[in-house]
Amino acid sequence: MIKRICTKCKQEKDLESFYKRYKGKYYFSECKECFKERAKKAYKKRGLEHNRKVRRAWTDKHGGKEYYKQASYRFYWNNPGKNQLTRYHKNKKICRMCNRIRPGYKFVKNSNICKECQSAKNAN
Numbered sequence: 001m002i003k004r005i006c007t008k009c010k011q012e013k014d015l016e017s018f019y020k021r022y023k024g025k026y027y028f029s030e031c032k033e034c035f036k037e038r039a040k041k042a043y044k045k046r047g048l049e050h051n052r053k054v055r056r057a058w059t060d061k062h063g064g065k066e067y068y069k070q071a072s073y074r075f076y077w078n079n080p081g082k083n084q085l086t087r088y089h090k091n092k093k094i095c096r097m098c099n100r101i102r103p104g105y106k107f108v109k110n111s112n113i114c115k116e117c118q119s120a121k122n123a124n
């Protein structure tokens with residue numbers, strides 16, 4: 001019986017333990033077990049990349065980086081005790097109409113509606 005040493009695990013194994021390639025003329029240098037192991041890892045890696053893509057698509061759909069910015073403002077806003085509002089956050093207000101957190105100067109004076117929403121309202 002012809003034996004072959006797997007380049008990966010360095011074990012001597014029967015030819016049967018290796019996958020054939022090119023119509024059985026050649027054999028892979030890795031045994032079946034190592035080959036499967038590598039395929040599994042490659043699959044896992046592909047899965048991770050897929051997840052990343054899905055997450056990016058989700059983020060883009062929900063407003064991209066702006067979404068995270070808003071989410072972090074909202075967190076500070078909703079947890080004022082736990083997290084000291086920075087001066088940066090203190091100057092911000094939540095618009096009653098678009099529900100976005102924006103800097104104070106973007107708001108109509110003494111109102112919880114941002115200028116953008118106000119002008120949109122006026123246009124209607």
Ligand SMILES: [Zn+2]
Nearest residue numbers: 006009031034
């Ligand atoms: Zn092996």
Ligand SMILES: [Zn+2]
Nearest residue numbers: 095098114117
């Ligand atoms: Zn608004």
